[in-house]
Amino acid sequence: MIDLEQSEVIPDMWKDVFDSEDIRFCFNCGSCISVCPASNASPPLLIRRLARLVLLGLEDELLDEDTPWSCVSCSRCEEVCPMGVRPFELGLAIRRWQVRNDETRIPPSIVELYKEGYTQPVSKAVALRASVGLGELPTIDKYPEMLKGYQDMLMATDVVSNNDYMFKG
Amino acid sequence: MTHPQSNQSEGKVLVVGGGMGGMRTALDLAESGRDVVLVDKAVSIGGLMTQLDRTFPTNNCDLCTLSPNLSQAGRAHRIDLRTMTRVEATKGEQGAFEVTLTTTPRHIDIDRCTACGDCLRDHPECVSFTPGLDHRAPTCMRYPQAIPQAYSINMEQCADVDALVKSCPVGAIVIDDKITTVTETFGSIVLAPGAEVYDPSPIAALGYSEQPDVLTSLEYERLLSASGPTGGKLLRPSNGQAPKKVAWLQCVGSRARQADQGVSYCSSACCMFAIKEAIVTKERFGTDIETTIFNMDIRTSGKGYEAYYQRSKDTDEVRFVRCRTQNLQAGETGALQLRYLPEESDTFVTEGFDMVVLSTGFFIPEDIRTLADQLKVDLNAHGFALTDSFHPVSTSRAGVYVAGLFEGPKDIPETMVQASAAACMAATHVGVTPDASPTEELPPERKIDDEPVRVGVFVCECGENIGGVVDVDNLVSHAQTLGDVTHSENVGYGCSAESMEHIRETIVEQKLNRVVIGGCSPRTHLTRFQDLLRKAGLNRYLVDIANLRDQDAWVHRDAPELATAKGRELIQMGVAAVRQSKPLADQTLPMSQDVLVVGGGVAGMSAALSLAGQGFKVHLAERENELGGEARNLRRTLEGEDVRTQIEHLVAATEGHDKIQVYTGALIVDHGGMPGKFTTGMQVGPQLFYRQITHGATVLATGALANRPSVYMLGEHDAVSTQHDIESLLEDDTDTVKTWSKVVMIQCAGSRTKENPACSRICCQSSIKNALRILDVNPAASIWVLYRDMRTIGMQEDAYQEARRRGVIFVRYDPENPPQVEPVDDKVKVTFHDPILADDLSMHADRVLLSTGFIADDEGTEELARIFRLPRTEDGYLLEDHIKLRPVDLPTLGFYVAGTAHSPKSIKESVAQAQAAASRVQTLLARGEINLGAAVARVEASRCAACLVCVRACPYGVPFINADGNSEIDPALCHGCGICAAECPAKAIQLQQFDDDQILAKLEGLLERITA
């Protein structure tokens, strides 16, 4: 039982989560989840449920949801949603909202990205590359001024500047 | 008898589109004495209906009921039917439109063509009888009752023109048939071009273009249809096997915002037709077939539709799953796998189906938009003709009216109502013309009572059709050996103009007084030969046709001798029957031209004004002290129209009309008479002054009541009220509305329940209307709608989506677990289950608004139905004659119904039905006298034992035991089925035209040489 008088209810939360009214058109039809690979996970990723939580403005429940993170970004939901809700983008938007409201949600990979420019050791895979006859790549670490520029740019974004302690050092 | 007329000009009406809608309009106009040109771009008329199998809610076909009417009306020379014809341009204005019509060549002279099909057999490359109905079965026959019964030729595809021309035995093929363009003047125009059905190929996820077993509903209908590609067998296109599991996916191409997924509105008819298809599948192909309908809402808000839906679940075991799935994959075994999560559940299901039917909706194609453009008719955002609630069939251009799908998505009953309404409106600009059929030229009927029977037998060869199989000369000489046959001959093509004239002359010269035609089916040709007899000075009922073509030569081509022998027997039967036939008179009755309208709501006033406008005298009886009815409590429609002002206009116009006599405070107390001459008594005013009125027809527009059930603390707590209660508040007391921060609306409060099973149809759109109004006044309000199915049909869906856009929250509830309402000081606490979150929610509402809808005026109509002897439905609404084809006519001739007395409906629908009733009244009264035909049952009083068997047997409740203690059958009411005659143990009843002597004579004619 969710008592809407007792729960944290933010009527306009959807605006904070998503960038357009598209989400309000969701009529819980289920098309998105019928095609969603991650709906096979346990607990299942159910966009219609997430959309409902957003629209009802149930902050605590939405913060607790792990399922947005199990999306495989296949965008099938986006293709089939009759109402043009853009469910995949909604899922990403919910992640961003969670990141904004709970720093433990920050994906560690963005720290790597900030520091190295890549999520994989692109510039360090020299031996493997050589084994197939490839040389080194013009990776960003080879252009320090570019890497600095890239980092300066990111430092101007909210997620990096608000959590700068994670990115420095 | 002269027809009362207002200031109308002579002229005719143009009806564009010959589907159900166009046909009904044309028939109504013709029957009310107007000349009509009916054009259709297709090769034969009928529209969508011709492609359907059986239609809801009666699950029967009905074409056999409608199409004969049309050929009959065509015979009245009132309807000029032009197929393969389009409108090119229009000029002028109401009263005198100048319209250019272009007809593409058919290359077949319809009047000559006998529909033998030889041309198609020999030249399938260029002859068609089916305009490519189904891309999976291009050769299927369109439908057996096609009108005109004719083929069409595409000359461009013809390789050998000479051979083609020669293939036609009657020379009906016209090589140099040209495009013809004519410009004609019309007083008014009715548009009924229908709509098209969405093509689901763009939704790749549904696999329509890849999977043979994924069909549109129209294709599925073709598959079920006896005239379809499989001859009515339900077989999977992929492998020709019978399916065991069939799924329907609803709203395909409807209720969408995303490009390519179709239109935003609801197509209104597809929920019902999917249920119908599921039921028919089970009924006809085995109850062990599993049928599942995947849906978001089931929208069955028409009359009796909710019961149909419930029955499909309970009795037919149709399964309903709430989920729109777009995950369709071909499984290993060739089955189609659907994956879905039912709304009520948390476990995904992947289920195999043998066939998947896509319930595709309607849209207006470019072609019809062009037509609208040519006629300068405004369209709404979706391309449907723009109309309003108080003028439901009037377009933006004066004198141009609309009916059917082109006005908005709808089913057949609604199409029929609009079609009659459009006929009523179109008739206002066009005067009644004398029947063009040359009655005066007919010679008087010859008295034959004293003549000895002289039978003439005329046998057709019909080219090779009969002559190629049956030895016609043998039949001719055999006929001469039969008793009373004084003439017999081979007439080649009996129905050709030359032969007809020859037969006529022969009848006159030889003083024949009975005729047998050895020809084709009486279904198609009997009326022609009846007309011929009449022209020859004989009563039209003295002819019979021996069906030598369709039922002999065509079916026994491989056994010519047997066919000839059978032909002899068929002629024997014909001769035996005509020997017994007697001249019959068609029943006629004089009519009063006055009309009684009972009920002074929107419907009653609209019907009265339409009729008065056409010059009829109308008596309008209203039981309250003022006119206006239920709509007085409404302020605005969903579309924003100002109801109060409109009602005031209507009341003023009604009261001020010199042809309308209004009786307020009127109580109907007695009734008698016949259709055309009814007498009805009422007590009027506070003094209960008794008045008796004589009228030819009666319109019942007695409405229904706003429901006020004792549920959800209604009447117990101030914070709970009905949607109806706040109509005025929203207009006049916005300050109160501004104090509501949380509003909960509960749908189906007191509707769709055991006590009041019908859906009230208006309350889903009403709650959307009010939600949007509340947000206008108080944008900060949080509004929750607890619903079972949101039934915002047609364009109402746009408003529903608008409500979502503006933040209204919709939560479905299950009737087994309805919301709970408890008092908390001046608020109420509402608790309900949300299936999406799979959790219960509770909140404190400032206001609970109940969507309470309608309830039949049970007491009121019970009394009225008793006085007028009219049947009612179980839930107390008046029962129409035929729910689909005659939704305005009551079963008793001369009675019509309009508005919510028929079933819950909106103002727009009430007004449309009122105009339709006015049209139906005119079709009746225009006759001046009723010709009831001759096939009526008659009681021979001296034989009647008053056993009541016939009284019980008659499907129309016609026979009654009269004051003399005998059964009496009112010929005006008899439909001519003969059931009573068959049941009567005393053999006191005979059905004319089919009396026992005739049937027995046929048997004897057939069998006499066997036992004798």
Next chain:
Amino acid sequence: MSKYGLFLGCNTPALRPDVEHAIRKSMPQLGVDLVDLPGFVCCPAFGTFPSADEDAQLATNAWNLSLGEAEGLDLAVQCGSCYSSLSMGSHLLKDPKKLTRTNELLAKGGRSFKGESKVRHMMDVLYNDVGVDKISKTITKSLKGLHGIVQFPCHTLYPSEVVGFEPDKGPPHVLPDLLEALGATVEHYSLEYQCCGGAGGFHKADAPAAHNFLKSKLDAIKTETKADFIVVSCITCLMWMDVQQKPLSEAGEETYNIPVFDYNQLLALCLGAPAEQVAAISTINRDAVIEKIK
């Protein structure tokens, strides 16, 4: 000769450089010149900035796009995720407000983006620029006699408003057509259009479910087709389908060892490139297939 900026992303150069080499070997032979983009960064993958901050997401997208734009080049991309991320970025940057904000950020890094450079998938370039005819005429070896199935990378299909390069509506056929151009027989099966399940957080959230999801696909391939190999055109699909067959075989009764190739690997092999360079890294042994390419 057409020319593209080669956008490699992270996984290909770091983990499967043989695919990169296959691209570098095959494309120029078909007249597609590929130019390296100095200073490129992660696309960014959806699990990174797109899940954390839209500004950072679009700035990173634009960073990469601007590298091509500065050279007057469109980007050619092999990885489905990169293709999808960059396409989504381009799509969102059509919104002038977002473009302005992104350029404010880019300016801090000394770059700018006008929105001109486009994102093309390698298969798009091969099908729509090069054409199947040219491919079948140019190859010196063929896959004749081999049966293959195609794994459509979801990222190249959906949402069709943002991504994709199929020439017409209806079922996708670019990848099968390209495979046929190499002489292989392409087989179809029930779960053809199902996702591989490898991207994003699905396997992190519920590894058994993600495995089962892949298993259903592999089972369908095994029972319904005579496939000798799977061809993909996305590094995520390649790695997931190649690597996970082993644990799947170990966990159940069924054994899975269907070789998986990136399309460019097969193409390079058919153009005569040595397997040690262009098809060297895999979990499932691919030798049997490679031997049959003649």
Next chain:
Amino acid sequence: MSEPTPQFEPVIVAFCCHYCAYTAADQAGAQRLSYPANVKIVRVPCSGKVDALHLLRAFEKGADGVYVAGCLEGDCHFNNGNTRAARRVTQVQKLIEEIGIEKERIEMVLMSAGMGDRFAEVATEITEKIRALGPSPIRGGKPAPARAQTKASAKAAK
């Protein structure tokens, strides 16, 4: 298999309602389907019009088989004539059985207007069935036809 003796050719009367079965018979013709020529059609407005008297008279006059063909259930043009007809056929079956005629010689069949193939199928089946039964006792003279006649007519008149 060759037929040694000449086949018995039964006479069969089919009462067909105008709206469905009669149209179906025309439809069979239009589709050029063939069925045995033994079947002779009597057109009635509704199958419900067919009287016990008509059915019995057909036998009396020497028909070997009789059937009534009406619309599909629920499709009757006059609501329920076909169900009444079906009931009547069942009654007549009992009646003829009493007088020594096999009840299989009469039956009720249903079809819609479009079902030309069904019409042909039914006509063929019934002809085969009656052929197998042999000539009607009235024709063949097994029970006394005169008595049978009076008894049957008397019942019908009741």
